Amino acid sequence: MLKFIKPRRAGMMSRGKSQSRDERPTNKPDQTVTSGGSSKKQVLTPDLETNLREIKSILNNCSDVVYREFVFAQNEQLKLALIYTDGLVDNAQVSDQIMRALALEVPMSVPGQQITKARALEFIRERGLCIHQINESAQLEDIIRSILSGDTVLLVDGHATAIINKARGWEMRSITEPEAETTVRGPREAFVESLRVNTALIRRKIKSPNLKVEALRLGEVTDTDIAIIYIKGIVNEKLVAEVKSRLERIEIDGILESGYIEELIEDSPWSFFPTINHSERPDRVAAMLLEGRVAILVDGTPFVLSVPTLFVEFLQATEDYYHRFLFSSAIRLLRFLAMIITLTLPGLYIAVLAFHHELLPTALLLSIAAQHESVPYPVIIEVLLMEVTFEILREAGIRLPRPIGQAVSIVGALVIGEAAVRAGLVAAATVIVVAGTGIASFVIAYNLSASLRLLRFLIMFLSAFLGLFGLISGLAVIGIHLCTLRSFGVPYLSPLVPITGVNLTDTLIRAPWWAMFYRPRLIARQNQKRLAQGLKPSPPPSRRKG
Amino acid sequence: MLEHGKIDSKQAILLMISMILPTAILIVPAITLKYAKQDAWLSLILATLVGLLIAWLVVSLSLRFPGKTIIEYTEEILGRVLGKIVGFLYIYTFMRIGSGVCREFGFFLVTAMMPETPMIVFIIIAIVISAYAVRNGLEVLCRFNQLFIPVTGLLVIAFLLSTTNMKLTRLLPVFDTGLLSIAQGAVSPIAWLGEILTLAMIIPYLTKPKEAYRVAVISVLLSGFILMINTMESLLIFGPDLANHWLYPTYNAVRVVSIANFLERLDAVILMVWILGGFIKIGVFYYAFVLGSAQWMGLKDYRPLVLPAGLIMGASSYFLFGINIVEYYSHLPYHLILPEVVIPLLLLIVALAKGKGKKSEDEAT
Amino acid sequence: MIVLLIIAFIGIILFEVPGLIKQKMWRDLVAFSIYLFIGMALSIPQVLGIILPNPSKAIEVIIKPVSELLK
Numbered sequence: 001m002l003k004f005i006k007p008r009r010a011g012m013m014s015r016g017k018s019q020s021r022d023e024r025p026t027n028k029p030d031q032t033v034t035s036g037g038s039s040k041k042q043v044l045t046p047d048l049e050t051n052l053r054e055i056k057s058i059l060n061n062c063s064d065v066v067y068r069e070f071v072f073a074q075n076e077q078l079k080l081a082l083i084y085t086d087g088l089v090d091n092a093q094v095s096d097q098i099m100r101a102l103a104l105e106v107p108m109s110v111p112g113q114q115i116t117k118a119r120a121l122e123f124i125r126e127r128g129l130c131i132h133q134i135n136e137s138a139q140l141e142d143i144i145r146s147i148l149s150g151d152t153v154l155l156v157d158g159h160a161t162a163i164i165n166k167a168r169g170w171e172m173r174s175i176t177e178p179e180a181e182t183t184v185r186g187p188r189e190a191f192v193e194s195l196r197v198n199t200a201l202i203r204r205k206i207k208s209p210n211l212k213v214e215a216l217r218l219g220e221v222t223d224t225d226i227a228i229i230y231i232k233g234i235v236n237e238k239l240v241a242e243v244k245s246r247l248e249r250i251e252i253d254g255i256l257e258s259g260y261i262e263e264l265i266e267d268s269p270w271s272f273f274p275t276i277n278h279s280e281r282p283d284r285v286a287a288m289l290l291e292g293r294v295a296i297l298v299d300g301t302p303f304v305l306s307v308p309t310l311f312v313e314f315l316q317a318t319e320d321y322y323h324r325f326l327f328s329s330a331i332r333l334l335r336f337l338a339m340i341i342t343l344t345l346p347g348l349y350i351a352v353l354a355f356h357h358e359l360l361p362t363a364l365l366l367s368i369a370a371q372h373e374s375v376p377y378p379v380i381i382e383v384l385l386m387e388v389t390f391e392i393l394r395e396a397g398i399r400l401p402r403p404i405g406q407a408v409s410i411v412g413a414l415v416i417g418e419a420a421v422r423a424g425l426v427a428a429a430t431v432i433v434v435a436g437t438g439i440a441s442f443v444i445a446y447n448l449s450a451s452l453r454l455l456r457f458l459i460m461f462l463s464a465f466l467g468l469f470g471l472i473s474g475l476a477v478i479g480i481h482l483c484t485l486r487s488f489g490v491p492y493l494s495p496l497v498p499i500t501g502v503n504l505t506d507t508l509i510r511a512p513w514w515a516m517f518y519r520p521r522l523i524a525r526q527n528q529k530r531l532a533q534g535l536k537p538s539p540p541p542s543r544r545k546g
Numbered sequence: 547m548l549e550h551g552k553i554d555s556k557q558a559i560l561l562m563i564s565m566i567l568p569t570a571i572l573i574v575p576a577i578t579l580k581y582a583k584q585d586a587w588l589s590l591i592l593a594t595l596v597g598l599l600i601a602w603l604v605v606s607l608s609l610r611f612p613g614k615t616i617i618e619y620t621e622e623i624l625g626r627v628l629g630k631i632v633g634f635l636y637i638y639t640f641m642r643i644g645s646g647v648c649r650e651f652g653f654f655l656v657t658a659m660m661p662e663t664p665m666i667v668f669i670i671i672a673i674v675i676s677a678y679a680v681r682n683g684l685e686v687l688c689r690f691n692q693l694f695i696p697v698t699g700l701l702v703i704a705f706l707l708s709t710t711n712m713k714l715t716r717l718l719p720v721f722d723t724g725l726l727s728i729a730q731g732a733v734s735p736i737a738w739l740g741e742i743l744t745l746a747m748i749i750p751y752l753t754k755p756k757e758a759y760r761v762a763v764i765s766v767l768l769s770g771f772i773l774m775i776n777t778m779e780s781l782l783i784f785g786p787d788l789a790n791h792w793l794y795p796t797y798n799a800v801r802v803v804s805i806a807n808f809l810e811r812l813d814a815v816i817l818m819v820w821i822l823g824g825f826i827k828i829g830v831f832y833y834a835f836v837l838g839s840a841q842w843m844g845l846k847d848y849r850p851l852v853l854p855a856g857l858i859m860g861a862s863s864y865f866l867f868g869i870n871i872v873e874y875y876s877h878l879p880y881h882l883i884l885p886e887v888v889i890p891l892l893l894l895i896v897a898l899a900k901g902k903g904k905k906s907e908d909e910a911t
Numbered sequence: 912m913i914v915l916l917i918i919a920f921i922g923i924i925l926f927e928v929p930g931l932i933k934q935k936m937w938r939d940l941v942a943f944s945i946y947l948f949i950g951m952a953l954s955i956p957q958v959l960g961i962i963l964p965n966p967s968k969a970i971e972v973i974i975k976p977v978s979e980l981l982k
Contacts (some may be wrong), residue, residue: 355660359811467660468814469668472821476675476690483689484682497692498557843942850931850943853923857950864957866965 042140048079048157055083058144065147070099072128072156073107078120079157083143088150090169097130098152098165117158124156125163133166145223175201178280180446183319190280195225195299198282202229202295205286210234216247218261222254225299226261229285234292236525242488243294243307258298258305265307267486272451275487277309284318292524308488308523312496312507314448315339320510329509336508338443341436342452343478346383347459347471349433353379355467371427380464382426386434387460389416391453394438490522512536548840548848551685553748555757557692562745562765564691565830567772568823569650570738575777575795582731583786584716585723586777589731594770596732597739601762603890604742608749609758610903616746617841623897630842632889637838639885641855643741644831645862648672651824652863658797659817669863673856676829680836681852684751687829694822701819704812705779707803712782735773737879739766740886747834832859912958920951 044051052067059065066086072078080102084094106115106128115123125134137143138161143153150168175197178190191198199213210233216226226247230240246265255261262276263269279285280302285295288306296305315335320328352359353368360368375382393412397405417431437456441449455478462470485492495503502518505511514535518528553561575586582589611619616636621629651672652665679687742762749758780795783802792798801813836855840848897903924947931940956962 356814359814466663466667466671468817469655469659469671469821472818473671473675476694476822476825477678479693480675480679480682480686480690483679483686483693491689493689493693497689498554499692839942839946843938845939845942846936847939850927850936850939851946853927854943854946854950857919857923858946858953861950861953861957865953 043138044140044143044155044160044162046158046160048081048155051155051162052081052083054140055144055147058140059147068099070103072102072120072124073110073115074103075107075115077117078115080124081155082152083147083155084152084167085147085150088168088170089152090167093131093167093169094152094165098154098167101130102128121156121159121161121163124154129154129163129165131165131167135164135166136161137164138162148223172197181279181281181284181318183317183322185322186319187281187283189282191282191285191297191302191304193300193302195227195297198297198302198304199227199229201282202286202289205282206231206289211289214244216244218247218250218252219255220251220253222256224255226255227297229289229295229297231289231292234290234519234524234527235294236292236523239292239294239308239488239523243296247296255298255300257301258296258303261296261298262305267488268484271481271485272455273311273482273485273492274314274447274451275309275485275492276305276307277313277445278303278305278447279318280304281318287318287321290530291519292527308490309492310487310490310494310520310523311448311482311485311492314445315508316506316510317445321513325510325512329511332508332510335443338440339448339452341440342444342449343456344459344471344475345433345437345440346387346456347463347474348468349430350379350383350460351463351467351471354464368427368429371429374424375427376424378464379430380460382430383434383460384457386420386426386430387437387457390434390438494522495520548837548845549684549751551683552751552753553684553688554753555761557688558745558748558752558761559765559768560695561688561691561748561826561830562742562761563769563772564695564823564826565744566738566741566765566769568820568827569647570735570769570773571776571796572654572794572820573650574735574738574773575780576793577734578731578777579781579786579795580731581723581727583723583727584718584781585721585728586731586781586786587717587774588721589728590735590770590774590777592728593732593735593739594766594774596736597742597766597770598763600736600740600886600890601742601745601766602759603887603894604746605749605758605762607890607894607897608746609755610897612755613750615750615838615841616743617838619903620893623893623900623902632893633838633842635889636885637835637842639882640744640747640831640834640838641859641862642866642881644828644835645859645866647824647828647831648859648863649867651828654794655817655821658794658813666860666864669860672825672828673832673860675825676832677852677856679825679829680833681849684748684833687826687833690829691826694826697822698819700815704800704803704815705775707805707812708779708783708799710805711799711802712779713785714782716782716785733879735770737882737886738773739769740882742766743886743890744830744834746890747837828859832856835859913955916954916958920947923947 042054045054052069056067062085064086066082066084068082070080070082072080082094082098102124106123110123110127125136135146137146143162143164146164147153150170152165152167154163154165156163172194173192175189175192177188181190189201191201203211203213208231210231212230212232214228216228218224218226228240228243228247243265247261250261250264252260252264258278262274262278266275268275277288279288285304285306289295293306293308296307298305315332317331320332323331353372357365372379389412393409393416396412397409399405400408413435417435420426421428421431441453443449444452455474459471459474462474464470466473482493483491483497491498494500496507500521503520505516505518506520510516514531514537517530517533519530521528578586578589608614608616608619611622614622617633620632620636623629624632648669652668655668656663656665679690742765745758745762745765749755752758752761776796780799783799784795797813797816800816801811803812832852832855836848836851839851839855845851927943928940931943
């Protein structure tokens with residue numbers, strides 16, 4: 001188990017899950033003394049030199065760690081050492097608020113000779129540092145972790161306690177417009193890679209004391225920060241407990257993206273369908289939280305997970321709630337249609353052409369038959385050829401640098417399609433079907449359309465062998481499968497199946513805001529009411545009379 | 547309990563309707579029209595009334611033994627040995643109907659859709675798909691049914707479009723065929739509506755078992771009503787003499803629809819819905835068969851039996867029914883009278899005589 | 912055809928039996944075996960073209976008087 005981390009630690013893992021997060025040893029690459037477990041945890045000694053030597057031995061060959069030794073209040077007796085990771089700290093703060101304050105500004109108010117070695121720590125804590133947030137720790141492990149997370153550690157000679165200054169500041173992407181979920185109307189900000197910024201973005205939307213942000217660390221090597229966010233009072237407490245327990249059983253070397261966590265906590269790992277949704281929009285995540293869901297934020301990625309996830313979510317865009325409801329409903333129905341087209345159109349085309357000619361009007365049949373005359377192989381091969389080509393083009397469009405990508409898609413789609421038809425390799429109708437399917441698949445949320453794209457091939461094969469019967473059988477299997485799925489205990493297809501009447505207002509249609517009284521019943525079990533009755537606007541009574 | 551899922555009354559009603567109708571709408575009109583001619587609608591009213599009686603019988607019996615299925619309470623009523631024998635008869639009945647449906651399913655698809663494909667292919671696929679649903683339990687079966695119900699809206703549209711071909715005069719002369727013919731015409735719809743018997747396997751898993759009466763009555767009434775509409779459709783379009791020569795008049799009634807040379811070939815629609823309905827119908831009997839067997843043998847779980855039971859059903863669909871499907875249709879009703887009417891009635895009488903089961907329950911509802 | 916059938920049997924056995932043994936559900940295993948055996952006994956003759964006596968016929972003999980009565 002977990003051999004990929006370090007063989008030497010194998011013995012420790014036998015203690016398994018009983019180990020709490022904090023006791024868990026961080027990975028100490030060149031340390032041979034510790035790894036004895038919680039009972040023999042290393043602590044600081046009062047001697048600065050020993051401490052520094054110890055830390056340096058743990059962090060040797062880490063050239064990005066900076067050690068800065070200086071004296072406190074111009075008093076040679078009071079030696080200090082600053083340790084931090086270059087690039088993760090705010091340089092201005094470290095030099096001004098810590099070093100300058102301690103070395104130069106303290107002696108201006110208090111003569112350095114008055115400070116004894118024994119009182120140094122207290123002095124520094126209470127009068128010396130101009131840092132908004134400090135912690136203290138004597139555990140070597142905590143100190144090392146803090147240094148590597150971007151905190152500045154201050155060691156004081158004669159004290160076995162270190163002061164941890166939160167003077168973090170590193171280069172990061174600024175908040176930009178969402179790339180994956182673009183909208184016409186709605187907030188124009190997206191999450192970024194920094195967890196703190198992301199929690200702040202949510203907090204800016206929900207200023208309630210009930211918005212809880214619980215912290216967690218995952219990844220034995222990467223030690224990634226995770227935040228579990230929910231609104232107490234709306235969320236189902238059991239759900240929070242379930243999310244926590246699923247997260248806590250994760251033992252992995254590293255978490256680099258929320259996708260890692262998604263695959264480690266989902267209900268049906270073998271399913272084609274995504275049972276955990278993600279979003280990069282703070283407004284969408286806030287809406288999810290308001291409906292009683294739990295959001296999982298992972299440091300280092302702008303994609304936030306939200307659970308439980310319903311199937312209909314993938315047919316809904318954030319924007320639907322901002323536009324007027326009639327238009328939103330129409331668009332949702334359109335997406336539903338697009339979903340069905342994505343899944344079945346190529347299959348239907350194959351089934352009809354291979355088995356059920358009688359279903360087509362005669363004129364259309366003749367024209368398609370004429371196109372197929374020059375095509376030397378069965379419809380299924382033809383469609384497969386085009387579908388695979390289309391998928392390759394799409395992948396090429398995503399992987400290539402953006403300007404080239406667009407060119408490839410256009411060239412590929414237009415030129416190859418046109419040439420293939422001219423050369424008699426495929427019928428023009430096939431190109432239309434494949435292109436139509438491809439475009440329809442862009443309408444649905446990406447992770448659902450990915451699963452539908454795969455299932456489409458299953459449907460195509462079934463249709464090629466058994467015609468319409470195969471198509472229906474394939475749909476039935478998918479339907480039954482969808483009925484078996486659950487996401488954190490909530491049936492995946494709800495509120496459609498099993499039907500919950502009050503929640504149908506926000507499924508394939510979107511009812512006006514004044515009619516969506518209830519939160520999803522199966523998600524927010526305790527606190528369902530979302531808005532007051534009778535909010536439907538109407539003209540003032542005076543005008544009604546006149 | 548073997549089944550952990552629970553279903554609510556609405557789901558149960560939908561499941562019962564999907565269990566009765568898929569084969570009934572195809573086969574019953576021809577048989578009823580053969581006997582009752584233009585008075586077929588009277589036959590169906592009669593059949594619905596009898597169906598209600600059967601439903602009442604089955605539910606009264608089941609409610610006396612809350613939390614138990616028909617396989618379990620027969621033992622309580624009749625004692626161990628006799629109870630096991632009757633229980634076995636019911637398991638056999640469920641298996642028989644299930645495999646019969648498989649056979650009808652395959653036969654219809656071969657005749658109507660794909661004459662070149664061997665029938666066994668359809669039967670195997672139908673059983674595999676139903677097995678998938680059954681293995682996942684009653685809840686999933688019900689949900690799948692619920693998922694598919696909106697698609698039946700297409701059938702309603704097909705029916706509405708076919709009204710353009712109808713002539714009301716084909717109902718005349720009313721009451722011309724005589725009581726006996728009407729009764730004969732009612733026999734086969736009674737057999738189908740009597741499949742409500744399967745409810746006796748499901749009542750323990752209702753969230754509110756007391757609503758079982760409502761479930762049974764609404765299911766039978768709706769099924770009877772739809773069946774009547776459906777028979778009338780064939781009757782009004784083709785007249786009694788033409789319709790009864792076909793095996794599947796409903797299918798033909800939709801085939802002849804043609805609106806503005808554009809909306810035609812609606813048979814594909816009816817096929818689609820019918821295939822899905824067939825999966826569910828097979829699924830319900832499959833489920834009853836497997837759950838019944840597991841209870842009969844006192845197992846902890848019914849899931850291990852699903853696949854071998856499917857094999858038995860598939861093999862029986864060939865083994866139990868000869869090549870001649872028409873003969874099978876005309877015999878079928880008489881096979882079903884025993885388990886659907888006679889045995890439940892006897893069971894109820896014995897239970898009353900011996901004073902078994904909860905009496906107050908019966909009187910209260 | 913017979914080969915396909917045997918593959919199906921082996922598939923079913925491989926799918927169900929390991930789980931049953933692991934959970935020590937012996938009663939279920941016996942029931943499973945009985946059903947599988949019945950399934951085999953019914954399907955193999957079908958595939959080989961052997962006609963077995965049909966129990967429906969026997970039941971028909973009992974039922975015939977009733978059906979004649981109603982006809």
